[in-house]
Each structure stands twice: as structure tokens, then as C-alpha cells.
Amino acid sequence: MKTFETEVYVMNVYEDGYLEFKVKKDSLLDPDDLWLSRKQSLDYAPDKKFAVLMEAQDFFQIGTETRRVAASREYSEGMIAVALCSKNLSLKILGSLYIKINKPPIPTKFFDDREKAKEWIKSLL
Numbered sequence: 001m002k003t004f005e006t007e008v009y010v011m012n013v014y015e016d017g018y019l020e021f022k023v024k025k026d027s028l029l030d031p032d033d034l035w036l037s038r039k040q041s042l043d044y045a046p047d048k049k050f051a052v053l054m055e056a057q058d059f060f061q062i063g064t065e066t067r068r069v070a071a072s073r074e075y076s077e078g079m080i081a082v083a084l085c086s087k088n089l090s091l092k093i094l095g096s097l098y099i100k101i102n103k104p105p106i107p108t109k110f111f112d113d114r115e116k117a118k119e120w121i122k123s124l125l
Contacts, residue, residue, distance in 0.1 A: 025058035071102035083117035
């Protein structure tokens with residue numbers, strides 16, 4: 001396992017293709033953060049496809065452009081699926097809207113239970 005940390009996120013990349021991406025409280029997640037995390041994971045395991053568990057326990061900010069990038073085919077290349085996970089009601093609403101409006105090209109689900117999200121992601125590896 002390899003851990004990457006920035007001011008905005010902590011990401012754990014596992015050899016089996018499981019990837020945990022945790023957004024830090026009160027952060028602004030922008031497109032550069034997404035592209036950096038993608039580069040870090042692909043540099044660590046260049047021939048691996050990833051199943052991503054993206055978590056946020058507290059509120060963070062994400063703009064229209066970041067959502068567009070996250071749902072793009074180019075960004076999603078090399079990913080199997082994404083499980084969005086938070087117990088925060090506002091984030092649950094935003095996550096559900098993201099899935100319905102941005103329509104990511106890979107399987108993407110929202111969970112409020114981390115273990116269920118992890119179980120779903122691991123079943124796809």
C-alpha cells in the first residue's frame with residue numbers, strides 16, 4: 001500500500017486495485033487535485049485498474065468543473081467503479097445529484113455506510 005497526502009486529500013492505493021480517497025474537512029476539491037491523484041495512483045501501479053472508495057465525513061467544496069472532470073471518460077479511464085460515501089445529508093444529496101446530472105461513465109453509487117461501500121467496491125475487483 002502507498003499513501004499520498006496533500007492539503008486536500010489522503011489517498012491510499014493498494015496493490016489489488018482498491019483505492020481509498022478521503023477528502024479533508026473544509027477543503028476545496030478542484031480539477032488539479034483530481035488529475036494529481038490520478039497521476040499518483042497510475043505512477044504507483046501503472047497497469048492496474050482501480051475501484052475507488054471516495055469518502056468525506058465533513059463538508060467540502062466541489063465546483064462544476066471538478067464534477068465535470070470527475071465524470072469524464074478521460075479521467076475515468078483506468079477505473080472500474082466509484083463508491084461515494086458520507087453520512088452527511090448535504091453530501092448525500094450532492095452525491096446523488098452528481099450521479100444523476102453528470103452521469104459518470106463507470107458504475108458509481110452513493111453509500112452512507114462505509115462497510116457496504118467497501119464491500120461493493122471489493123466485489124468488483
